[in-house]
Amino acid sequence: MRIRAGFKLAYECPQPTPMLLVLDIHPSRRVDLLTEQIIGFDRPVEARGYIDVFGNLCTRIEAPAGLTTISTNFEIHDTGKPEIVAAGAVQHDIKELPDHVLRFLLGSRYCDTDRLGDFAWANFGNIAPGWARAQAICDFVHEHITFNYQAADTMRTAYGALTDRAGVCRDFAHLAITLCRCMNIPARYCTGYLGDIGIPPMPYPMDFNAWFQAYLSGHWFTFDARHNQPRIGRILMATGCDANDVAISTSFGLSRLTRFEVITEEIHAEPEKASARRTFRHDGLQREGSSQS
Structure with missing residues (x-):
């Protein structure tokens, strides 16, 4: 099974604002990628990745003053099978x-x-x-x-x-x-x-x-x-x-989330049969030291 997924997020900052982002897929799923999964920005942004204490792939940025859009779009392989039910799994001492x-x-x-x-x-x-x-x-x-x-x-x-x-x-x-x-x-x-x-x-x-x-x-x-x-x-x-x-973003300063769109859909053999995309726009305020999830 092929799945298309991604997002577009936009943050408005009154001044350059450091942020932590947890927006990449987990390293354990990267082997299943059929296309690259890269976090992109619509303006020049200083960014670097790191692995946190839980093994998550994270990104540090300094969002410039004004409106910055962050996005990704990728395709990934999935087995197409429901998740495992291990009724006999035991609890450890x-x-x-x-x-x-x-x-x-x-x-x-x-x-x-x-x-x-x-x-x-x-x-x-x-x-x-x-x-x-x-x-x-x-x-x-x-x-x-x-x-x-x-x-x-x-x-x-x-x-x-x-x-x-x-x-x-x-x-x-x-x-x-x-x-x-x-x-x-x-x-x-x-x-x-x-x-x-x-x-x-x-x-x-x-x-x-x-x-x-x-x-x-x-x-x-x-x-x-x-x-x-x-x-x-x-x-x-x-x-x-x-x-x-695992907050999707943590802002060290004032930022406003002005756009929030997420897509997740199965890719069928005939494009017109693909499930309709649904988007959600949300306005939210982040103040110093707060996190948005």
């Missing part, structure tokens, strides 16, 4: 976990494990450890939170998602991750592309998506509490402890 996995048991900016530990053990303590427990957590979060773009709140933590019962994909991921960590299942936040491939078109604007991975049987397995079903064509961009680690 903490003493068996690799050292680099331990951080994904701890609380983080949006995953307030200290507030949800008692709730997690009361509701999931009697479920068999391993895949069954992680899936039970996904089932609960999927039923508990109502997806609502109007309820998006970049300050909401997992505890807030539990109490508010409404949010966007990052809220589903944060709550599920936190409950998994409370139950001693390492879990990490993921962001990337997820188009309406293999399912009826969703009545929402195309956007980047959030999901999570749980560490079971020595592997990271994909779970998605929002959709709660194996999907086709997911393209990973970055992983971290929570959304704070």
Whole structure:
């Protein structure tokens, strides 16, 4: 299967502004690229790439004063198969976990494990450890939170998602991750592309998506509490402890996001059969030290 994906983002800055970008696809998916995937700018911009502590490919720039458009467009190969369901995957004792996995048991900016530990053990303590427990957590979060773009709140933590019962994909991921960590299942936040491939078109604007991975049987397995079903064509961009680690941009100064368009579509043999592109424009303000995701 061939998938076309990409984005166009525009930021307006009143003065030259340093920014961190997490907009490349994950290094683990670059082997599947059918065309180059390069972050481009519509004006001269000083930029350099680096790999962060989570293994994500990131970019440092200084956005010039005025309006700067950042874009990429690429094609990538996908198996076309739904994601793996490993019902027999086991949960490791903490003493068996690799050292680099331990951080994904701890609380983080949006995953307030200290507030949800008692709730997690009361509701999931009697479920068999391993895949069954992680899936039970996904089932609960999927039923508990109502997806609502109007309820998006970049300050909401997992505890807030539990109490508010409404949010966007990052809220589903944060709550599920936190409950998994409370139950001693390492879990990490993921962001990337997820188009309406293999399912009826969703009545929402195309956007980047959030999901999570749980560490079971020595592997990271994909779970998605929002959709709660194996999907086709997911393209990973970055992983971290929570959304704070993988914000698409972090601005060290004043910047305004004035354009936000994301595409993800299957490429069919006949171009006219390709799924329609959907775009979403969003205006948002970033102040010094804040991040946009």
